[in-house]
Amino acid sequence: MKLPVSTEWVLHCATTLAQLNPGATASTTQLAQYYDLPAPYLAKQLKALVKAGVLAATTGPRGGFRLARPAASITLLQIVEAVDGTSPPYECREIRQQGRGALPPEECHRTCILAAKMAEAHEAWRSSLAGVTLADILATLPPAAPSRTRLRLSGTT
């Protein structure tokens, strides 16, 4: 069970964008340089965040990305699921209904207890990540962090 490597990228890029001044944006190039990431692949991930409603993209020569919503209403779950999708890691293929031990259909109206327990565990994971917003993350940063982030991101240092 593995999350894509880009999960770390998008969590950090979203955290970085959450530190911009209102109305400001950052380009793919700026974000790629900030974290030394491959720009073309990062661009794909940023697009996925736009599609998921986490980021907004502005076009034009000075275009770039900003948060689509306030940091307090963007959760880590939304960011992770934007790049990894929402399908649960455990897949039940109803093996209880096949082979010599096959249960009759009338005993299989309810979800198999094993599938149900695996789904509960996935929900526990989801709730944990749904309980953390970008605002919560920002609140843990040192007070001087956002201005330093903005300075380094713009590349004007």
Added chain:
Amino acid sequence: MKLPVSTEWVLHCATTLAQLNPGATASTTQLAQYYDLPAPYLAKQLKALVKAGVLAATTGPRGGFRLARPAASITLLQIVEAVDGTSPPYECREIRQQGRGALPPEECHRTCILAAKMAEAHEAWRSSLAGVTLADILATLPPAAPSRTRLRLSGTT
């Protein structure tokens, strides 16, 4: 983030073995026929369960598998981690320390807050599965299930 298809197999096989009479065993062939699974690949997974201390293997012509411990002390987590491993799905590669935004090492003594939150979510998943034993699963089966399971598993019907 995907668990291997064999996760469902081992959860069900362990549940099946938990329904045997004390001292009884079932072979790979019997389990494979019970769920219509490819025996060679199932054999590998059962070996992983033995290695993890979930199952015990007896050798010889009447050899087979049984639970290595009481059903009440085998958790779904142990079964799942036996086949999928214990490494967490999220991998932090310390991107906070690379690129133009690289933080100085002295600001990176603590685990990155994003990595910490991802680890918490994984722990929530683990606790959920660690809280369910095979005995809990058996307790949800209809009273007639274990004897039917034994009959069909032995293939003498």
